[in-house]
Amino acid sequence: MKTLRLLLGDQLNQKHSWFRGNQEDKIYFMAEMRQETDYVVHHIQKIVAFFEAMQIFSEWLKNRGCNVIYYRIDDKNNKQNLTKNIEDIIRKHKIEKFEYQLPDEYRLDQQLLQLEKRLSIEFQAYDTEHFLTTRKELADFFQGKKSLLMESFYHYMRKKHDILMNNGKPEGGKWNFDQSNRKKWNGKLGKPKQGKITSNVTSTLSRIKNSGVNSIGEIDPENFIWPTSREESIKLLRHFCKYLLAHFGDFQDAMDPDEAFLYHSRISFSLNSKLISPKEVIDTAIKSWEDGKIPIGLNQIEGFVRQILGWREYMRGVYWMSMPSYEHQNKLKNKNNLPDFFWDAKTSMNCLHNTIRNSLENAYAHHxxxxxxxxxFALLTQTDPDQVESWYLGIYIDAIQWVEMPNTRGMSQFADGGLVATKPYISSGSYINKMSNYCSDCIYDVKQRTGEKACPFNSLYWNFLIEKRKMLEGNHRMTMMFSLLDKLEKSEVTAIKKRAKQFMTKKS
Incomplete structure (x- = not known):
C-alpha cells in the first residue's frame, strides 16, 4: 500500500519505530512552510535551526534508502500550508494511506484532525515515542485532587521510572534539593567551559531572507552555535556531563551579564525537536554521576533530573489537559502593551537590558x-499575556507552544489564576540582586523604593500588590506580602504608585 508519512519539524526522532523494517512503498514528507514561520515573529536563529535540523534529518532518511519529499521554503511546489501540501502530494503520487505522528501543538493537532475528515483514503496516527508520559497521564494522575502540585507529579515520575530511587525511597533521603541550588555566581570557579559546536548556515539563512520571512534577533551564519543533528546534540550532552553538570545545581538560578549560559546544557532545542530523548539525557547524566570520575553532588544531578523528568513532562501534561481554553486565560485582566525595548533591549534597566540582549543575540535565556x-517585569507592568506569550514563543530557540504556553501564561504571568503556580512569581529588585550580578552596574538603586534613582522593580512590585489585592488576598501564600504592604506609610504608597505609573506608561 503506497503510504505517505508526515514528519513535522519537531519530530526528528531517529529512534522512532517508523524507521525500522521495510521502507518500500513509504514516502516521507517534510516541509519548510510560511505557515510555521509566520504565526508569530520568530528569532532568526530559531527558524534557521529548525530548517537546518530538518534538512539534516531528511538526508539521514535518504541515506537509509527512504523515499523523501522535502519542500524548501522557496520550492515552487510548496503551497506554504500543511493541509494543501499533503492533499496535493496525495493526489500527485496516488497515495493510498496517510500516516502521521501526533503533533505536540494543539493548532497542528486540530489541523490534522480536520484533514482526516477531508481524506478519502485510509489514515493512521502514531505516538512520537519521545516523552516519558502520554498526553493524558498528568490529567489522570491529578483526577479528583484539589491542586496540580508539580512536586507530587515529580515523585510519581521518579517512582514509576525508578530514577534516583533507593529501595523505594528517594536517593539521599530527600526528593528535592532546590534549597541547595540557589547560589549567586561570583566567578571564583573560573569561566565555565562551553561546548564548541559551530556550523555554517549561510545557505539556509539566504533562503529564508530571500523568501521574505520576517524575523527578530541576530545571527552569525558562519558560527552557528546550536546543535542541529543528533550527533551534535549527543556531543553537547556529553560535554555538559563532563564539564558543567558538577556545578549545574548550585548555579542554575544564577545570572551574570557576561555569562550567557553559565552551567546550563544548551540541549533544550535538541530535546524539543526530538533529536535526543529525555530518557537518554537522564540516563547519560545519571551515569556520569554514578561513575564518579567527576565529583557530582546529589543536588546537582537531582536539580537537572527534576527539570527533565519533572517540569518538562509536567508542562506538557498541563498543556494537553487545559487546551484549548488555556490559550485565552487572563485571570488578572492585564491589558497593557509589551514595552518596545523587549524588541531591541534599549532600556536603562541593567537586568532587562542584559537578559533581552542575550535573548536577541543567542535566542536563549535560562529559566x-x-x-x-x-x-x-511583564507581570508587574500588567502586560497583556497574549503579547507576552507571543514574544516568548518567537524569541527562544526551544519555544514550542506545548512547553512555552504553560510556562508563560501559567508559571510566569499567573494568567491561569493558579493552575500551575500557587502564587504569582513576582519580586522586587532584592531577589534580582540576590541571584544576579546586574544590580551593581545599574543606574538605579536596588535599595530604594521611590525617587528618580529607585529600582523600577521595587515600586512596580508594591503597586502590583495594591492594584491586584482584591483578586489575590484570598491566596494564603500572599498573606505575608499584604501584611508588609499594610505597614507602609500612606505617603510612601502614594509615591510608589506615582513611580510605578511612570514605568507602566514608559516604552523604554
Whole structure:
C-alpha cells in the first residue's frame, strides 16, 4: 500500500519505530512552510535551526534508502500550508494511506484532525515515542485532587521510572534539593567551559531572507552555535556531563551579564525537536554521576533530573489537559502593551537590558531570566499575556507552544489564576540582586523604593500588590506580602504608585 508519512519539524526522532523494517512503498514528507514561520515573529536563529535540523534529518532518511519529499521554503511546489501540501502530494503520487505522528501543538493537532475528515483514503496516527508520559497521564494522575502540585507529579515520575530511587525511597533521603541550588555566581570557579559546536548556515539563512520571512534577533551564519543533528546534540550532552553538570545545581538560578549560559546544557532545542530523548539525557547524566570520575553532588544531578523528568513532562501534561481554553486565560485582566525595548533591549534597566540582549543575540535565556526578569517585569507592568506569550514563543530557540504556553501564561504571568503556580512569581529588585550580578552596574538603586534613582522593580512590585489585592488576598501564600504592604506609610504608597505609573506608561 503506497503510504505517505508526515514528519513535522519537531519530530526528528531517529529512534522512532517508523524507521525500522521495510521502507518500500513509504514516502516521507517534510516541509519548510510560511505557515510555521509566520504565526508569530520568530528569532532568526530559531527558524534557521529548525530548517537546518530538518534538512539534516531528511538526508539521514535518504541515506537509509527512504523515499523523501522535502519542500524548501522557496520550492515552487510548496503551497506554504500543511493541509494543501499533503492533499496535493496525495493526489500527485496516488497515495493510498496517510500516516502521521501526533503533533505536540494543539493548532497542528486540530489541523490534522480536520484533514482526516477531508481524506478519502485510509489514515493512521502514531505516538512520537519521545516523552516519558502520554498526553493524558498528568490529567489522570491529578483526577479528583484539589491542586496540580508539580512536586507530587515529580515523585510519581521518579517512582514509576525508578530514577534516583533507593529501595523505594528517594536517593539521599530527600526528593528535592532546590534549597541547595540557589547560589549567586561570583566567578571564583573560573569561566565555565562551553561546548564548541559551530556550523555554517549561510545557505539556509539566504533562503529564508530571500523568501521574505520576517524575523527578530541576530545571527552569525558562519558560527552557528546550536546543535542541529543528533550527533551534535549527543556531543553537547556529553560535554555538559563532563564539564558543567558538577556545578549545574548550585548555579542554575544564577545570572551574570557576561555569562550567557553559565552551567546550563544548551540541549533544550535538541530535546524539543526530538533529536535526543529525555530518557537518554537522564540516563547519560545519571551515569556520569554514578561513575564518579567527576565529583557530582546529589543536588546537582537531582536539580537537572527534576527539570527533565519533572517540569518538562509536567508542562506538557498541563498543556494537553487545559487546551484549548488555556490559550485565552487572563485571570488578572492585564491589558497593557509589551514595552518596545523587549524588541531591541534599549532600556536603562541593567537586568532587562542584559537578559533581552542575550535573548536577541543567542535566542536563549535560562529559566530564571525568563521567569524573574522579563516575565516578572511583564507581570508587574500588567502586560497583556497574549503579547507576552507571543514574544516568548518567537524569541527562544526551544519555544514550542506545548512547553512555552504553560510556562508563560501559567508559571510566569499567573494568567491561569493558579493552575500551575500557587502564587504569582513576582519580586522586587532584592531577589534580582540576590541571584544576579546586574544590580551593581545599574543606574538605579536596588535599595530604594521611590525617587528618580529607585529600582523600577521595587515600586512596580508594591503597586502590583495594591492594584491586584482584591483578586489575590484570598491566596494564603500572599498573606505575608499584604501584611508588609499594610505597614507602609500612606505617603510612601502614594509615591510608589506615582513611580510605578511612570514605568507602566514608559516604552523604554
Amino acid at each position: 530564571i531570566q525568563r521567569l524573574m526578569i522579563t516575565g516578572n
